[in-house]
Amino acid sequence: MTTTTELSELTGDYVLDSAHTRIGFVAGAAMVTKVRGQFDEFEGSAHLDGDDPSQSSAQLTIQAKSIQTRNQRRDDHLRSKVFLDVDNRPTISFISIGVEQVDETNFKGTGDLTIRGVTKQVTVDFELTGTENDPQGRFRVGFHGKATINRKDWGVSWGRGLVSEKVTLEFDVAAIRQP
Template structure:
């Protein structure tokens, strides 16, 4: 692939090669890293006019993993409240091209029944033909959010022990639909 125009098309996330992760400071000294293991997403990319592009990502809240089973069980009940809010959803509203390979995607992020706008900067890190003849694209991006904006603050100790700022890390691989 040599031009963005050649990448125009509809894509689905390759969930085996995509990582949806997060980092939060704990007790203001250490960092807790985690990820969501179950998600799906789609995108339309218009290489001639990136402003006509769009993205949607749906994350299964119960799939949160931090490599500590007790913490994961606690987070499932208190953070996304998976019984009442089983998914986290991002739907883009605008896409802007910043550089040859840089894009700013603004959209609505819904967590715990609260929807707020967020803006994520992405870098196109690669594009290739896969062994089956399809086209794969790779994007890397991230954004820091304040969990309090989505009502993720379940007690006074949480305010003291866990930073309100959470960095979302996205390492995306998507496959063009044929």
Template sequence: MSNEYAALSGDYTIDTAHSRVGFVARHAMVTKVRGSFDEFEGSIHIDGETPEKSSGKVTIQAKSINTRNSQRDDHLRSNDFLDMDNQPEITFASTGIRQTGDAEFVVSGDLSIRGVTKPVEIAFEYTGTATDPFGNERVGLEGSVVINRKDFGVSWNAALEGGGVLVSEKVTLEIEVSAIKNG
């Protein structure tokens, strides 16, 4: 970020009503299933002059998974997938940030799913800032990353009769954030 971003410096709280943490996974090798997590919270610290000093963290409630199919959601909450009874939270905490373009950044961090923590790099785009009708200063960010769910111990699958598997190993995580500057 250049000096034009200096005014963004500060601490922000993710506005969950206007943000989304979602995912996409291929199903039966032929289509994609999309879903989201409806309960999460997080914070962002932005250093507009030195973006490398910025940071962020998010905590997601595994039970809040929503694919618009209750039977599938119940299966995803089970020990076959997220094991929410034993591992109720999915977390991400940044460990580093680097600017890769005018409004593009790569956020490195530790992603924990099902009690397994692995480093990931999420490509983010700064989508702008605005003051909402209530006087809140907002900042927008969008990002995504492809992970292999087996890396996090989410290994259940079923073979298809004609070959292939029911659920892809690769899952795309999608993050759309509107954050409000604190105080």
């Protein structure tokens, strides 16, 4: 994958390539290890403005029931009322409200993150990891992003001492520019 030298080349509307995108998280567990997981069902889009990155925007909708940690019992517990409450709050969403360019390849995307019906502002640090034309001739762009949140801010307070309050959200994004 090659990184473009001109941000203006990125301008356009994009959709997430769900087959090559990972929306994940890491949380401390039992105070001795970390649990890693991801969401398998999501969709998202973005408008990138390479000439004025502050005019860029993105949105992401995750199906909360699609959480996977490679442990069925834990996944069922995470879907329950004490964590994600997927029966009553089936989606997690992020809608950007601002983008700030830090340097040539790094950006801060601020937006409204809604979990369990609670919306809080979050800033995600993103790095442009590359661009390429795929074998079908479609232009692709890649980003890696990360943000740390406190799950209690969204009403997830179960597991005192067993599960870390801090959760790191991870985004490995591949997006395809639309014609």
